[in-house]
Structure formats: structure tokens, C-alpha cells
Amino acid sequence: MAAADATAPSSTAKAKVRKPNVLILLFDDLRFDSFSYRGGPVPTPNIDALAAQSTRFDLAISTTGLCSPSRAALFTGRWGHRTGLDDNVELWHSRLSKLSDDEGGLLRAASRNGYRVGYVGKWHLGERGPQIRGAEYVEAFEEEEAARKPYTPRDSLAAVRRYQAGERDAGGEKHQYYETLAGSYETSFTAEKVHKGQQFIREVAKEDGPFLAVVSFQQPHPPYRVPEPYASMFDPDTIKLPANHLAPRVATPLSQEYPWWPWHDVGHMTDRDWREARAKYYGAVAMIDRAVGDLIRTAKEAGLYDDLHIVLLGDQGSMIGEHGLYDKSAYAYDELMRIPLLMRDPDARPHVVERHVSLIDIPATLFDWMGLVPDKPIDGQSLAGLIDGSAGYKGPDDALYAYEWYNGAWFGLRALRTRDHKYVWNPGDALDELYDLKADPGETLNLIDSPRHAATLAGLRQRLLERLRAAEDPAAANLAALMDRSGKR
Structure with missing residues (x-):
């Protein structure tokens, strides 16, 4: 899909057809394989209920297994070679500080065409990015000002060196990999984002115009840190490890042998450590299931749910010991490439799509749903026809x-x-x-x-x-x- 030099729909057209309200639930490093609706090990009743009302894209693939580039693709609909955003921003050794301001993407198009735009949580594309693009409500947001110097992981290096020497952190844990947090769900950063998202939903329920809400969570990005009861919800001793757990890397690129961040050095990790890390990851997935349930319940109480379009996705996956790897780096294993993707059109019959689609297709679909025209050519193609049954997907079944x-x-x-x-x-x-x-x-x-x-x-x-x-x-x-x-x- 490409639409250069296009104009927005006329005010007359907007008056005739009410634009849909859209809620995007974005999670950080959320794997595709943990949910109970996929046969995974974590009971996720709220996400399962959303899946039962949505189109499930069970072969969805990220554009890049890295936070900033995948998010830039999501919000612009453009590959990194077009936007210039093809690396993380404001981190150790990164060349980049932000997504260019002239890449307005979905947020700016929505704001300029009558949508009230709210953005809650992680952005990771540079200073005041949602505000620059027209978001009126920006909360629980950690990137208000540009970093004077990139984040440099000196504390992490010191911690990993302690682990290599046989030491551990409080509670016998390794906090660069897994940690039981003090407090509860209600005192967590996850709940903070839920509360801010609920506030926006309640505000727009009193207004007449359409809204676009993005609630963007850091969970379950490593290290896997959760409070009780989620920290103890899964017994490390009974967790089933995948067949490729700690599989030897034979005939693989040399780059997979290097610790690009201090925590990539996993030689000190015991079997118990890997099991604890996976248990805490599963606890994080259970916690975000509660977050999804809280937000959907608020939308229902506000009278907005019945005709609400919802997109739930992860920006990419993460490694928890598969191939002996942790977190992410420049490789293309399924645990990193594949993402969960649910798209709820309240007027469409729920079903499962078992062909490859890409994260780059999500913004094309949102432009389609919302009746918006992008201000720059975009990549990908709309999935709206696959969702409502009106059209197929052009091209081969690959990603x-x-x-x-x-x-x-x-x-x-x-x-x-x-x-x-x-x-x-x-x-x-x-x-x-x-x-x-x-x-x-x-x-x-x-x-x-x-x-x-x-x-x-x-x-x-x-x-x-x-x-x-x-x-x-x-x-x-x-x-x-x-x-x-x-x-x-």
C-alpha cells in the first residue's frame, strides 16, 4: 500500500460515517507461545476471552527483533530503511537518538483527522515523540526529555561479574535475569499504566469524537521482575523446558558467541537459574493478563466496548535459554521473530488466520479501519479484508x-x-x-x-x-x- 501526497477524508464524509474507536495494547518482548489460548503454560483468561472475539493471527512476525525499530515500523507503517530508524535509540553504542519528527505516522494522521489521541507508557523512539505527533494525553511516560548521554550498563557489568564469582543478589536471585519485586500488582509499573489508561478511557467516554488509545507496557521485557503472587505462581521444578533449551550452537554466525550486553554472558547460569527466569517470565505474562482484563472491564463499564476495535501485540519476542541465549540480539530464531497478534473488529466474525502476516501490516490495517490516509508511502498491506472476510491477502505465504x-x-x-x-x-x-x-x-x-x-x-x-x-x-x-x-x- 502506498499513498503519497494524499489528502484526508472530507469533513462531510466524516460526518456521514462515525470513525471507530481504537485501543492498542502493546507489550514489550512478549513471546507468541505462552498463552493458554495457544496451548501455552500460562492461564490467560482475559487474553483468551479477547482472542475468542478477535481475528487471531497465529503466524505473525515482527519486522525486527529489537524495540525501537519494531515500534517505528508499527507507528509509521514504514521499514527502517525508509525512516532511518533501524537501531535502538539513546542506548550504549547506538547511533540514533530519535525517530525523525517528520515521520508522523498513525498518531499524527489520527490527531489531524478528528481523533483524540492518548498514549500511555513506553515509547522508545525519542524525546516527546507522542506529543510531537499530536497526542493530547500522555501519561506514565519515561521519555519526556532527551538523555544527555546514552544509557551505559556499568551496574549490570558489575552485577554479572559478581555472579561469575559465585555471588547472588538479595533472596538468592540474579536480578539481571529474574527478581521477586517488593509490593504488589497495585504498586507495580504495570498497574500504573493500567490506571492511566483507565483514566483516558473514562475521559473519552464523556466525549463525542473518536479516540485512539495506546497503552504500552514494559512487561514482560527481561529481566523478569514481578511481585507476588506472580513471582511464585509457577514452580521452577515442574516447568517443562523446550527441546532447544541450551542447544549447542553449531554452524551458526559468530556474532551469537559474543555478549553484546553484560547480561548476555550466561556462563554462570545454573539449571535452577534458567528455571527461575522462565518461571518469573510466566508470572509476568499472568500479570499482564490481569492488566488486559482491567482495561477491558473499564471499557465495558464506560459503555465503549461493544464497538471498540482492539489490537493486542508484542513488539518482538525474547530468548529464555533457547540455543543458550538470553534477551535478544541480531538473529532470527522463532522465539524472537514471532509475535502474538489479536485484532478485534466488533463487526467481524472471530476466526484464526493461519498464514504469515507482518507487524508492518498492522498500521496499514489501522489506517484502513480509521479511514485515514498516510502522509507518506507505507509498506505492508491492510489485513481488514482478512478480518471481515471481504478480501484475501496478496502475495506468497511468507514473512x-x-x-x-x-x-x-x-x-x-x-x-x-x-x-x-x-x-x-x-x-x-x-x-x-x-x-x-x-x-x-x-x-x-x-x-x-x-x-x-x-x-x-x-x-x-x-x-x-x-x-x-x-x-x-x-x-x-x-x-x-x-x-x-x-x-x-
């Missing part, structure tokens, strides 16, 4: 993923995921990756040099090249040159 930078380190990674395979192009390494997702869902066996898979590799490289060219990604030229030199095109 594109990019990891250009990671806190100042260049990788240029591009990946293509299909139902059966995943190809990862690592231009900064001599080794690419090819996985058979049917035979090896844990992605433990790299088939890149397998003669039996040469034809599959050639086909996936060509398919990736076509996707990059369609997105006008400058990386396409380098991939084409590689294919020419290797004689695999």
Missing part, C-alpha cells in the same frame, strides 16, 4: 524480517520465513542459515551447506530478493551480487 543494527553494531541481516523453511542471510558473516521448520522446529540444524537442500536454498534466496526489491530495500543489490557470484541465481 520478511530485518536486523540492520544492534546498538551500534552492524549486521545487515535479512530473513525469510515460509511454512516449511527459514533462510537467514548474514552479510556480515561467512555463514548463512537454512532451517527445515517441519523437521526441526527448534532450528538446531543449519542446512546451509547441505547438497540435498541446494534447490530449496536457491529458491528461498530468489524469493528473499524479490521481497527486498518490492520493499525497495537497498540490501537487495548486495544480495543479488552474492547470488551472481555464487552462481545460485
Whole structure:
């Protein structure tokens, strides 16, 4: 979808058709596989109830497994090579401080076309970003002023060195990985965002115009820190670990061997530590289920729920010991790439879509739902037709993923995921990756040099090249040159 130099709908059109109210529930590093509606280990009754009223996109993929780039794509509908936002902002070694002010995206378009815009919680795209883009209500927000210097993890390095020496933090825990917080749900940062979101919902319930509300949570981003009862909700001794937990990294890019942040050095982690970290992560998922329930209950009490459009998603996933990795970095494993995505259109029949869609498709859908025209060309395509049954999805059943930078380190990674395979192009390494997702869902066996898979590799490289060219990604030229030199095109 592209719409350069377009104008907004006329006031006459707006008067004839009431624009829908939209609530976006955005979670940080929320994996796709933990919810009870997906057969996961965490009872999530509130999210399950929302899923039962929504279109479930069970093969949704993030654009980038990194907070700032994925959020920039979500709020602009544009890939990082268009916006220039292809790395985290204001962090150690990052080149970037903010998303350019001229990337107004969804928030600015909504504000200029009669929507009251409220933004609660994490932004991670630079100083006063929601306000610059027209948000009138901005609360529980940690980025009011630009950082004088980037965050540098000196305290984390000291902590990890203590762990390596056999020491632990209070309560015998390792707080760079997991922690039982003092207080309760009601005293948590999660509840603070819920309360501010509820306040906005109650305010707009008294008004006539449409609203766009974003409630953006830091949970369950590592380290996994939760208060009781969530800290003890899951017994570490009975947690089932995935088959690829601590799987040896054989024939994988060299970058996976380096601790890009101090906490990536996990050599000190015991079996008990990994189980505690996973237990606390599951507790965080249970806590955000309560948050979702609280916000939806308020929307119902305010009389707004019946015709409310809702989007629930994670910006990307996270690693909890799969392949011996923690948190995230420049790789393309499913635990990082795949995201939960629920989209509730109150006029559409709930159902499950079992084909690949991308985070980049969500803003296209929101522009469609809200009757807005973006002020710059956008990538992705609207999912509205898939949701209401009026149209299909153009193009092959695959998803594109990019990891250009990671806190100042260049990788240029591009990946293509299909139902059966995943190809990862690592231009900064001599080794690419090819996985058979049917035979090896844990992605433990790299088939890149397998003669039996040469034809599959050639086909996936060509398919990736076509996707990059369609997105006008400058990386396409380098991939084409590689294919020419290797004689695999």
C-alpha cells in the first residue's frame, strides 16, 4: 500500500460515517507461545476471552527483533530503511537518538483527522515523540526529555561479574535475569499504566469524537521482575523446558558467541537459574493478563466496548535459554521473530488466520479501519479484508524480517520465513542459515551447506530478493551480487 501526497477524508464524509474507536495494547518482548489460548503454560483468561472475539493471527512476525525499530515500523507503517530508524535509540553504542519528527505516522494522521489521541507508557523512539505527533494525553511516560548521554550498563557489568564469582543478589536471585519485586500488582509499573489508561478511557467516554488509545507496557521485557503472587505462581521444578533449551550452537554466525550486553554472558547460569527466569517470565505474562482484563472491564463499564476495535501485540519476542541465549540480539530464531497478534473488529466474525502476516501490516490495517490516509508511502498491506472476510491477502505465504543494527553494531541481516523453511542471510558473516521448520522446529540444524537442500536454498534466496526489491530495500543489490557470484541465481 502506498499513498503519497494524499489528502484526508472530507469533513462531510466524516460526518456521514462515525470513525471507530481504537485501543492498542502493546507489550514489550512478549513471546507468541505462552498463552493458554495457544496451548501455552500460562492461564490467560482475559487474553483468551479477547482472542475468542478477535481475528487471531497465529503466524505473525515482527519486522525486527529489537524495540525501537519494531515500534517505528508499527507507528509509521514504514521499514527502517525508509525512516532511518533501524537501531535502538539513546542506548550504549547506538547511533540514533530519535525517530525523525517528520515521520508522523498513525498518531499524527489520527490527531489531524478528528481523533483524540492518548498514549500511555513506553515509547522508545525519542524525546516527546507522542506529543510531537499530536497526542493530547500522555501519561506514565519515561521519555519526556532527551538523555544527555546514552544509557551505559556499568551496574549490570558489575552485577554479572559478581555472579561469575559465585555471588547472588538479595533472596538468592540474579536480578539481571529474574527478581521477586517488593509490593504488589497495585504498586507495580504495570498497574500504573493500567490506571492511566483507565483514566483516558473514562475521559473519552464523556466525549463525542473518536479516540485512539495506546497503552504500552514494559512487561514482560527481561529481566523478569514481578511481585507476588506472580513471582511464585509457577514452580521452577515442574516447568517443562523446550527441546532447544541450551542447544549447542553449531554452524551458526559468530556474532551469537559474543555478549553484546553484560547480561548476555550466561556462563554462570545454573539449571535452577534458567528455571527461575522462565518461571518469573510466566508470572509476568499472568500479570499482564490481569492488566488486559482491567482495561477491558473499564471499557465495558464506560459503555465503549461493544464497538471498540482492539489490537493486542508484542513488539518482538525474547530468548529464555533457547540455543543458550538470553534477551535478544541480531538473529532470527522463532522465539524472537514471532509475535502474538489479536485484532478485534466488533463487526467481524472471530476466526484464526493461519498464514504469515507482518507487524508492518498492522498500521496499514489501522489506517484502513480509521479511514485515514498516510502522509507518506507505507509498506505492508491492510489485513481488514482478512478480518471481515471481504478480501484475501496478496502475495506468497511468507514473512520478511530485518536486523540492520544492534546498538551500534552492524549486521545487515535479512530473513525469510515460509511454512516449511527459514533462510537467514548474514552479510556480515561467512555463514548463512537454512532451517527445515517441519523437521526441526527448534532450528538446531543449519542446512546451509547441505547438497540435498541446494534447490530449496536457491529458491528461498530468489524469493528473499524479490521481497527486498518490492520493499525497495537497498540490501537487495548486495544480495543479488552474492547470488551472481555464487552462481545460485
